[in-house]
Amino acid sequence: xxxxxxxxxIFTRKLFxxxxxYGCYLISxxxxxxxxxxxxxxxxxxxxxxxxxxxxxxxxxxxxREDSLSLTKNVGMLVFIFLGFVGxxxxxxxxxxxxxxxxxxxxxxxxxxxLLNLTIGFMVGTGIAVIxxxxxxxxx
Amino acid sequence: MTFxxxxxxxxxxxxxxxxxxLTKYTRLKRGAEIVALTxxxxxxxxxxxxxxxxxxxxxxxxxxxxxxxPAGISxxxxxxxxxxSLLAVxxxxxxxxxxxxxxxxxxxxxxxxxxxxxxxxGIVLTRDIFNMYVFFEILAVASYIxxxxxxxxxxxxxSFKYLIMSESAWVLFLLAVAVLYGLTGSLNMDDIAxxxxxxxxxxxxxIYLVFALMMIAFGIKCGMFPLHTWIPEAHSQAPTPVxxxxxxxxxxxxxxxxxxxxxxxxxxxxxxxxxxxxxxxLGLITLIVGxxxxxxxxxxKKLLAFSSINQIGFILIAIGLxxxxxxxxxxxxxxxxxxxxxxxxxxxxxxxxxxGFWKIGQMKGVWRKMPGLTAAFCVLSLAVIGIPPFNGFxxxxxxxxxxxxxxxxxxxxxxxxxIIMTAAYFFRVIQTFFAQEDFKQKPDFVPQPVGPFEHxxxxxxxxxxxxxxxxxxxxxxxIHPAVKVLLP
Amino acid sequence: xxxGVSIGIIVVLIGIYGILTKRNLIKMVxxxxxxxxxxILLFISIGYVAGGEAAIFESGKKLMVDxxxxxxxxxxxxxxxxxxxxxxxxxxxxYDEYGTLNASRILEDK
Numbered sequence: 001x002x003x004x005x006x007x008x009x010i011f012t013r014k015l016f017x018x019x020x021x022y023g024c025y026l027i028s029x030x031x032x033x034x035x036x037x038x039x040x041x042x043x044x045x046x047x048x049x050x051x052x053x054x055x056x057x058x059x060x061x062x063x064x065r066e067d068s069l070s071l072t073k074n075v076g077m078l079v080f081i082f083l084g085f086v087g088x089x090x091x092x093x094x095x096x097x098x099x100x101x102x103x104x105x106x107x108x109x110x111x112x113x114x115l116l117n118l119t120i121g122f123m124v125g126t127g128i129a130v131i132x133x134x135x136x137x138x139x140x
Numbered sequence: 141m142t143f144x145x146x147x148x149x150x151x152x153x154x155x156x157x158x159x160x161x162l163t164k165y166t167r168l169k170r171g172a173e174i175v176a177l178t179x180x181x182x183x184x185x186x187x188x189x190x191x192x193x194x195x196x197x198x199x200x201x202x203x204x205x206x207x208x209x210p211a212g213i214s215x216x217x218x219x220x221x222x223x224x225s226l227l228a229v230x231x232x233x234x235x236x237x238x239x240x241x242x243x244x245x246x247x248x249x250x251x252x253x254x255x256x257x258x259x260x261x262g263i264v265l266t267r268d269i270f271n272m273y274v275f276f277e278i279l280a281v282a283s284y285i286x287x288x289x290x291x292x293x294x295x296x297x298x299s300f301k302y303l304i305m306s307e308s309a310w311v312l313f314l315l316a317v318a319v320l321y322g323l324t325g326s327l328n329m330d331d332i333a334x335x336x337x338x339x340x341x342x343x344x345x346x347i348y349l350v351f352a353l354m355m356i357a358f359g360i361k362c363g364m365f366p367l368h369t370w371i372p373e374a375h376s377q378a379p380t381p382v383x384x385x386x387x388x389x390x391x392x393x394x395x396x397x398x399x400x401x402x403x404x405x406x407x408x409x410x411x412x413x414x415x416x417x418x419x420x421x422l423g424l425i426t427l428i429v430g431x432x433x434x435x436x437x438x439x440x441k442k443l444l445a446f447s448s449i450n451q452i453g454f455i456l457i458a459i460g461l462x463x464x465x466x467x468x469x470x471x472x473x474x475x476x477x478x479x480x481x482x483x484x485x486x487x488x489x490x491x492x493x494x495x496g497f498w499k500i501g502q503m504k505g506v507w508r509k510m511p512g513l514t515a516a517f518c519v520l521s522l523a524v525i526g527i528p529p530f531n532g533f534x535x536x537x538x539x540x541x542x543x544x545x546x547x548x549x550x551x552x553x554x555x556x557x558x559i560i561m562t563a564a565y566f567f568r569v570i571q572t573f574f575a576q577e578d579f580k581q582k583p584d585f586v587p588q589p590v591g592p593f594e595h596x597x598x599x600x601x602x603x604x605x606x607x608x609x610x611x612x613x614x615x616x617x618x619i620h621p622a623v624k625v626l627l628p
Numbered sequence: 629x630x631x632g633v634s635i636g637i638i639v640v641l642i643g644i645y646g647i648l649t650k651r652n653l654i655k656m657v658x659x660x661x662x663x664x665x666x667x668i669l670l671f672i673s674i675g676y677v678a679g680g681e682a683a684i685f686e687s688g689k690k691l692m693v694d695x696x697x698x699x700x701x702x703x704x705x706x707x708x709x710x711x712x713x714x715x716x717x718x719x720x721x722x723y724d725e726y727g728t729l730n731a732s733r734i735l736e737d738k
Contacts, residue, residue, distance in 0.1 A: 039702075075162075078155065081155050124706070134717075281711065284718075296721050299718060300718045311640075317671075321671070
């Protein structure tokens with residue numbers, strides 16, 4: 001792990017932010033093209049895994065700390081359930097679609113699904129990164 | 141609020157499971173336990189608020205998100221679902237009370253326990269077959285992790301075996317759901333129930349395939365022979381409250397799913413006769429295997445696990461008969477066995493933590509050190525054997541009556557054989573507890589401090605056994621709406 | 629006739645064969661995941677409509693593939709991911725303790 005070639009390191013550092021951006025694009029355009037919460041979340045998580053594999057987990061840990069990732073995961077689940085409850089407060093059922101619909105084909109046209117996609121995307125991404133940290137840091 | 145109660149019963153434990161992680165940032169030392177206890181009490185409150193309409197026979201329907209089925213998922217509360225969810229919330233509450241006394245259980249344990257309980261509630265309340273699969277997986281994942289909570293090597297081996305067996309079964313279940321979807325175009329149980337008779341007329345082999353695949357999945361979850369081999373290791377190596385959860389609730393949820401699937405295929409009475417007798421004879425083999433292997437066990441918890449397999453055999457025989465008395469006996473025994481077996485596991489847990497021994501032969505003369513607990517163990521074992529005035533008597537009596545009405549004397553012989561064997565292996569344990577000599581404790585063993593919570597929950601279970609035995613009418617009034625769902 | 633349904637069934641059968649016969653723990657986990665993928669492929673192929681387009685609503689589309697199996701299988705994929713991660717973590721712990729990944733040698737070490 002110490003002798004990773006410099007081509008790999010330079011490319012990964014340059015590409016990392018684009019992979020994160022691609023993940024966010026997949027999450028937010030889930031209703032317009034193939035994608036959605038899970039898929040974008042997995043790309044998001046794999047970006048962090050790629051950085052961890054190339055740079056070493058210690059350096060990646062400094063930028064993406066495990067407790068903040070874990071906190072994001074838990075808060076994400078609470079936000080999801082809270083969004084469900086907003087449906088109840090407004091008089092409809094749990095998880096009903098209460099946001100106004102825009103025009104077909106643009107991003108804000110999905111209603112509640114967009115917010116749920118964002119939540120799930122971040123949950124899945126941070127969850128995968130936390131699993132990776134735990135497995136790599138396991139000592140026999 | 142009664143209107144929204146079905147989804148709130150499921151969501152409140154799930155929400156609190158993630159809230160317990162946030163108690164890291166507050167200054168409460170026992171924040172996780174407070175959150176867990178509160179959430180189960182709130183869930184119980186919501187469940188009881190639905191009891192009025194359910195008892196008067198109406199069925200509460202709730203479509204998630206306002207989408208009507210088959211496009212959306214719907215939750216429905218009828219007598220059967222209400223019975224099981226009340227059992228789940230009640231036993232779950234007592235399991236949390238038991239865990240309160242053991243300080244080593246941290247946030248992760250409570251959040252996993254709450255996820256498992258919300259998974260159980262989701263299984264019994266949903267009306268969409270894929271949603272049932274998802275909740276079963278939620279429950280299963282939480283239980284795999286809970287079994288290995290104490291990082292013992294044998295527990296990890298047991299959990300891996302449980303994982304591989306259970307997951308391959310659920311993949312086969314998904315295969316059955318795929319076949320059903322391809323034929324009917326809907327994932328909603330009522331829609332499938334409406335279309336099954338038509339399919340059975342033209343194409344019975346497909347129904348047989350779906351039935352076989354689903355029986356494998358539910359058989360692994362409930363411990364039907366020959367799919368019970370994960371139970372002894374997993375139930376005995378898990379920490380004690382988790383053993384109670386596994387034996388008391390998870391086995392029963394597999395039986396609930398089996399009853400629901402019967403309901404799917406109700407439109408084909410010929411088929412039902414054949415399916416029922418398969419379940420009866422598999423239950424018979426399960427009963428014999430459980431009884432004989434339980435008699436041969438040295439470890440206390442493994443004996444209790446095999447005893448669970450034994451009782452599940454009784455319940456399978458009762459359910460497979462398909463008569464009204466059979467369903468009543470089976471459901472009553474499910475209720476009783478959940479209470480009794482969880483109480484027995486709690487007793488065993490306290491005894492093991494106080495003496496440090498796992499094997500029965502080493503636990504001689506326990507009654508002198510722990511008289512109250514031995515009395516509770518005796519009460520619970522008498523209940524499970526089926527001796528009046530405890531609750532086991534009524535459920536076993538219903539089962540025997542149901543078998544008698546069918547005039548199947550071969551089955552009757554084995555039912556009595558099962559009861560006698562249950563008495564045999566439990567009396568062996570009680571005899572060791574009352575032995576003349578004392579157990580020799582290992583010199584460097586420090587008994588773990590056992591607080592009031594463990595004793596409280598164990599005595600509550602024993603008291604419930606006596607109470608239900610003296611007034612069985614309370615539980616029967618719960619069972620009648622459930623049986624009305626199964627046999628309209 | 630080679631379409632998604634038959635290939636899905638063949639993959640599931642390969643997975644079942646793997647779980648039943650293989651002795652290496654990692655191969656068992658791989659076979660489980662293969663079985664899962666087979667069922668997912670089967671389910672999605674059942675929802676295929678000949679000549680249909682992708683299931684995203686745009687003006688001017690006439691025939692669409694059935695979107696329900698796709699949504700349902702997304703969930704199933706994530707469940708499979710979680711289960712495989714958990715199974716591999718358990719295998720790591722077992723390997724720490726026993727030093728071997730052979731199931732028969734681990735089982736006899738009661």
